Amino acid sequence: MAQCGLHVPAAQGSRLPVFRRIHADIGDEQSIAADLSTFSAHLASIVEMTRDLPLPALVLLDEVGAGTDPTEGGALGVAIVDHFRGRGATVVATTHHGVMKAYAQSTPGVACASFGYDPTTYEPTYRLALGTAGRSLALEMAERLGLPGQVVKEARRRLDRKEAQAEALLKKLEEGEERLRQEETRIADERREVEASRAALGQAQAEAERRKRAELEAFRRELEKRGEEAARRAADAIHQAVQKVETGRRSAAAAGAKARGEALAGIRAAQMEALNAPELGLAPEPGPPAAALAVGGRARVRELGVVGEVMSLQGGEVELAVGGKRLRVPRGELVGVAAPSPARGAVKISTVAPGRSPGAGTSEVNLVGLTVDEALPRVDKALDEALLADRHEVRVIHGFGEGKLRKAVAGFLEGHPHVAAVRLGAEGRGGVTVVELKE
DSSP: TTTTTOOOOOOOOTOOOOOOOEEEEOOOOBBBTBBBHHEEEEEEHHHHHHHHHOSSEEEEEESSTTTSSSSHHHHHHHHHHHHHHHHOOOOEEEOOOHHHHHHHHSSSTOOEEEEEEEETTEEEEEEEEEEEEOOOOHHHHOOOTOHHHHHHHHHHSSSOOOHHHHHHHHHHHHHHHHHHHHHEEEEEEHHHHHHHHHHHHHHHHHHHHHHHHHHHHHHHHHHHHHHHHHHHHHHHHHHHHHHHHHHHHHOOOOOOHHHHHHHHHHHHHHHHHHOOOOOOOOGOOSSSSSOOOTOOEEEETTTTOOEEEEEEETTTTTEEETEEEEEEGGGGGGGEEOOOOOOOOOOOOOOOOTTTOOOOTEEEEEOOOOHHHHHHHHHHHHHHHHHHHSSEEEEEESSSSSHHHHHHHHHHHHOOOEEEEEEETTTTGEEEEEEOOOO
16 A cells, blocks of 8 residues: 555554565456366465565465365465565465464464454454454354254364364453453543543633632732722822921911011111100211112111112102002102122022013022021022012022032922912023012
């Protein structure tokens, strides 16, 4: 089959020889015209095989030694098989001769095989059993085909005792092999069932494990989600509480600064009033003449003792800004006041003409060299004074350094009730913060 290109019913990895010659003596070639009996026809074919046997060769012999005396035919069959084996050929022979069965079982290099029959129905099972010789079942088949039982019984009686024992032994062997085959089949079926159950159990376990992992993962995600929500709510609550505290602190600081400014202004006014009392006979030192007054300068009202910024000069009147209010005061009632030199960290309030730096209505506080604790109260005071003076911007000079002071100022200004916007000043880039106040 392999040499003809046909599919070979063999296991993977099987190896087959390639023969130069394949001889087959199969069937019944007897012919009256050719004066050939069954035996002589078989023998003539075998003779041709012996003359043409290039190796490697395969010799197939069907019923070798048949068609003649069983004893002589069996002996001749053994000799023919042995002859071809001796010449190196591979031989496959079928036979019913007991002597050939014994030869196969007792000769090294020769193996016997048989096709099984059902021991109860004597029907062929078409299974090849290697290593055991099969029985011919002539008497059983005769009885099954309807030959009278007396005839079959007589035939059994006439069997040679040794042949009968051999037949009985072969029968037991065949029955045992059949039982063994059935047991092997049962075991194989049970093994397949066990494997199937094991596979199903493995799949069920894998599915259960997958579901368990999925449930655990879902539970973990739910816990994480709840934890994140709780943390977010806690953070929001803390932030709101901090904002409330910070807003309250800023409001309190602004109110305190305003009250402090008002109190100081009242104290100064009371002091000036007391100093100007006629009964004391104290007169204030003369200041510079009113002609020295200039827009942007400072002046004090003689009668009130308050100091303000000169906004405009209109003939005999001067427009003065005091505490966020604008007053028109006769020039003769004003005394010029020299601007004090700014100390480190002091608040400097200045007003310049439009189009000039730092801009109209701008206050300035210098924090360079101060700590955070020293700087923040000054910023708060500068915001209060700018509001009282109706300023719109406050320039906070904090310098560069490590950025701690700038960050502290930015944090203080964030959320301040009077702050509209905060930006870095272009004049000092990162060293100045410009605060825009609400209207």
